[in-house]
Structures are given as structure tokens and as C-alpha cells.
Amino acid sequence: MVSFNGWEMPMQYASISEEHRNVRLAVGVFDVCHMGQIQISGQDSVEFLQYLLPTDVARMRIGSMKYSVMCNEIGGVIDDLAIYRKNETDFLLVVNAGRIKTDLQWIQKAAAGYSVIVDDLSQSVGMLAVQGPKSECVMTQLLGGEVRKVKYFRFAPFLINGHETIVSRSGYTGEDGFEIMCPMSTVGSLWKSLRELGAAPTGLGARDTLRTEMGYCLYGHELNEEITPIEAGLDRILCLDSNARNFVGRE
Numbered sequence: 230m231v232s233f234n235g236w237e238m239p240m241q242y243a244s245i246s247e248e249h250r251n252v253r254l255a256v257g258v259f260d261v262c263h264m265g266q267i268q269i270s271g272q273d274s275v276e277f278l279q280y281l282l283p284t285d286v287a288r289m290r291i292g293s294m295k296y297s298v299m300c301n302e303i304g305g306v307i308d309d310l311a312i313y314r315k316n317e318t319d320f321l322l323v324v325n326a327g328r329i330k331t332d333l334q335w336i337q338k339a340a341a342g343y344s345v346i347v348d349d350l351s352q353s354v355g356m357l358a359v360q361g362p363k364s365e366c367v368m369t370q371l372l373g374g375e376v377r378k379v380k381y382f383r384f385a386p387f388l389i390n391g392h393e394t395i396v397s398r399s400g401y402t403g404e405d406g407f408e409i410m411c412p413m414s415t416v417g418s419l420w421k422s423l424r425e426l427g428a429a430p431t432g433l434g435a436r437d438t439l440r441t442e443m444g445y446c447l448y449g450h451e452l453n454e455e456i457t458p459i460e461a462g463l464d465r466i467l468c469l470d471s472n473a474r475n476f477v478g479r480e
Contacts, residue, residue: 233433234326236263241432248435252402256361257431258423261408262416265329266354267336270319271345278320281339282312283458283476285468289314294382294397297466298458299332300478305454306461308332309446311399313384321395323356323410325448339477355416359428360406360439367426368407372396376407389419401436403443 230237238260241248251257269278278286284297294313298306308328313321324332329351336347359367368376372387376396379385384397392415400406411419424430437447444462446452451461457478458467468474 231433234263236326238263239430239432241434242430245432245434245438248429248431249438251429252361252404252431252435252439254362256359256363256367256428257435258420258428259358259360259431259436260416260420261358262355262413263326264351264356265324265326265332266350266356266410267322267324267329267332268319268348268350269322269336269345270348271343272318273343273345274318274320277340277343277345278312279474280343280476281336283467283469283478284312285474286312286314286320291316292383292385294384294399295466298452298463299335300458300476301335301454302478304457304459304478306448306452306456306458307335307454309448309452309463313395313397321350328448353413354410355413356408356410357416357419357423358400358402358406358408359423360400360402360431361404363427364404364406367423367428368396370426371422379407390415401445402439403445404439 231240248257275287282297282299284295291314294311297312298309301307308324311323315321333349340347365377379396379398381398384395387394387396392412394409394411397408399408446461
């Protein structure tokens with residue numbers, strides 16, 4: 230176990246190389262409950278997020294998600310995140326554990342003058358990631374055939390043991406995979422179910438080698454407040470096609 234942003238997290242369960250290979254060839258499950266969840270809602274939520282993020286949130290469909298960054302005034306990256314559009318006015322940001330407090334302060338400051346509600350759900354929502362080429366098989370056994378309809382970077386609500394969850398087809402490994410957001414109190418039983426269905430427990434060590442192999446950024450390494458998205462090779466996530474939209478850090 231290692232201390233990771235206030236959490237005690239497993240670096241590995243078996244060997245890092247064994248866990249890495251298993252995710253590439255079969256299926257593993259990661260405990261990612263340390264990730265933060267911040268909900269943005271209210272009548273000005275779209276307008277506010279258009280200002281806060283370099284992503285064109287207005288074009289997002291309900292049930293879709295995008296990878297994005299939140300920048301400071303000089304374009305440095307405060308955090309990288311995933312944004313989920315739940316309905317016309319409700320969005321969920323999944324942020325890095327070590328940046329939750331900083332992100333909240335920045336968002337609340339930027340929200341002045343907008344009719345939005347900012348809720349920190351980080352303590353009440355847990356998250357597990359099921360990753361690997363056999364992840365769909367495991368998830369189908371858990372949830373039924375409907376989960377196959379969830380396409381890449383889309384999400385849908387599912388009931389697991391009577392509890393509302395959000396299941397997205399996404400991950401941090403480069404393999405097919407799913408991320409499950411559920412009540413924190415249900416994480417233990419869900420973890421057990423996934424293990425019984427064949428998902429091997431996988432720690433932070435393999436998570437890092439898998440993302441490194443794919444060239445994915447990690448905040449505090451390839452990203453920080455002095456590195457811009459362009460310098461980090463994230464040009465693809467920037468929406469610069471409209472001079473009319475002025476987002477934080479554009480200049």
C-alpha cells in the first residue's frame with residue numbers, strides 16, 4: 230500500500246508486469262475511488278463551462294463524455310478531467326484526486342456571476358474501472374446485454390443491486406473498458422462481484438505503465454500549471470475554431 234493524495238492505495242496485488250499483461254490480454258479491475266467528482270448544474274451551466282473549459286461543451290450530446298483540461302489565465306493546466314453531460318443543464322467533472330481542492334476553489338471563483346450550482350460529490354461517489362479486451366464479457370455478465378450498447382466515450386445509467394450507477398465506456402489503459410460510478414458504500418460489494426466474474430485486481434503500478442505505454446498524460450508529470458495543452462501535445466482537445474468564444478487561458 231502507498232499513500233496517494235490522502236488515500237491508501239495498492240501499488241500492486243501480484244506483480245506489476247503480470248497485472249499489465251493481464252489488462253492487455255484479458256481483464257482487470259482498478260479501484261479508482263480516489264478520483265474526484267464535481268457536479269455543475271443550473272440554467273447557466275453550458276455558458277459557464279464554455280467559459281471555464283477549452284472544450285465546446287455546447288455541442289456535447291446528452292449521454293456523451295469528453296476528455297478536457299481546465300486552464301489558468303496564462304494557459305497552464307490546472308487539471309485534466311473527463312466531462313459527462315447528464316442532461317441539458319447537469320454535467321459531471323471527474324478530476325484528479327490531488328487537485329480536488331484546487332479545482333473546487335478555481336471553479337467556484339470562476340462561477341461568480343453565473344447561475345450555476347457547484348457540488349462536490351467526491352466523498353459520496355466511488356469509482357471502479359474494468360479494463361481489457363474481455364471487459365465487455367465481464368460487464369455483460371454483471372449488467373446484461375444492454376451494456377454492449379454503450380459506445381466509446383458514452384455512458385448510461387444502470388441499476389446494480391438496486392443502486393443507481395453510471396457506466397461509461399472509457400478508461401486510462403488504451404484497451405476497451407468501462408468505468409463505473411456508484412455510491413461509495415457499495416464499492417466493496419461491487420468489487421467482489423467483479424472479481425468473481427473474472428476481473429483480476431490491478432494496482433497503481435500497472436495503471437501507470439499502461440497509460441505510459443499509450444502516451445497518456447498524468448497530472449504532475451506531463452501536465453502542470455506551467456505547461457499548456459499545446460505543449461503537452463493535447464491540441465486535439467482544444468476548440469479554437471470560433472473567435473467569438475472566449476474561454477479561460479485562450480490567449
